[in-house]
Structures are given as C-alpha cells and as structure tokens.
Amino acid sequence: MKVLLVNGSPHKKGCTYTALSEVASALEKDGVAAEIFWLGIDPVAGCRGCGSCRSTGRCILNDSVNATAEKVSEFDGFVFGSPVHYAAASGFITPFLDRLFYSAGKRFAGKPGAAVVSCRRAGSTAALEQLNKYFTICNMPVAPSQYWNMVHGNNPDEVRKDLEGMQTMRTLGQNMAWLLKCIAAGKAAGVDLPAYEARVATNFIR
Secondary structure, eight states, X not given: OXXXXXXXXXXXXXXXXXXXXXXXXXHHHTTOEEEEEEOOSSOOOOOOOOOTHHHHSSOSSOSHHHHHHTTXXXXXXXXXXXXXXXXXXXXXXXXXXXXXXXXXXXXXXXXXEEEEEEESSSOHHHHHHHHHHHHHTTTOOBOOOSSOSEEEOSSHHHHHHOHHHHHHHHHHHHHHHHHHHHHHHHHHTTOOOOOOOOOOOOOSOO
C-alpha cells in the first residue's frame, strides 16, 4: 500500500512539508509507504473550461497535472497539503486540484483522501473545507483525525512546537493506514466497489 502526499506550498520544506512529513512517518510506522511530492514554484495554469479532457481523460495543458493523473493508479490513498493564503488554499494547489479532479476524478473513486493545512493564525477551517470538497465529489472516503487537520506556526520550528497539531497529523496517518488496510481486507473478502449509476447532471434553470 502506498500514499501520495502533495505539498502545495511554494516552500519546499516549510510548514506544510513539516505537517505532511509527520503524517508520512505515521503511515510508514504502520507499514504503508509514503511519497511526498512538491508542486514546485512554477505557475500552475487554471482550467480553461475547454472540456477536451472529457473525451481524452487528459488535460490539454501538459504539465504536472497530467503527470500526476497518470500515477493515480500507483497509489492507494492521497493527502493534499496547503498553506493558508487569505483564508483559502494556495494559488498553486487550487488550480492543480481543479484540473486534476476534473480530468481524472473517476480514477480516485474508492481511494481515501485527506487534506492538511498550515497557517500562522487563522483561516485554516475555510481552507480545509475547500480542499475536502474534492474528495466528497469523487466517491472518495475521507480519512479522519482527532481534530481538524491543521497545524499552526510561522516556520517549521514553530509548527513542531504545535504539539496538538503534530499529534493530529500522526493520528491522521494512523487512521489512513487503518482505512487502507480495511479496504484491502474487504477486497480480499470479495467486497467490490459499488457499481455506480450513470451520472445525471441537472441544471437548476431550464
């Protein structure tokens, strides 16, 4: 079993990385491999709304979004991390997730997801809610923790002093590992994913 943890911060080894590393350590302690992927600092273009991915399964913009989409099958679970910018997820991870889930959302079905946010002081719950919505629209179980998945601090050293936040990260890793093992046990016992109905899209105005 393997989990991909995506660092959506412009700082490769800043506060968000510190939180994700704590989750990764807990996963590995429970026998689940973890890989942290940094989005980098190159601008990530937003969705153009062209709709070409509906027929190809690939975004027309060939960048880290397509590279990640091609690797979805290699992972059993996902954790997306972001700093809080203006009470929202970062401008790096937001367009990345918009395009990733729009073009490859079906590939995530049945795979647990979780979001992690880091902030200096406030805005964390709004950013966390924003990120969690990607999972709940794509048939993904959401891995929980003992508190909302957030850490506080203005630098990695301060984050490490957020003892409750760091414990929340470890508990998230434990729960993700447990959930993955439960899913694997279910598959071994013959429990398959639900056979979903064909998607119905209803507009509110006709």
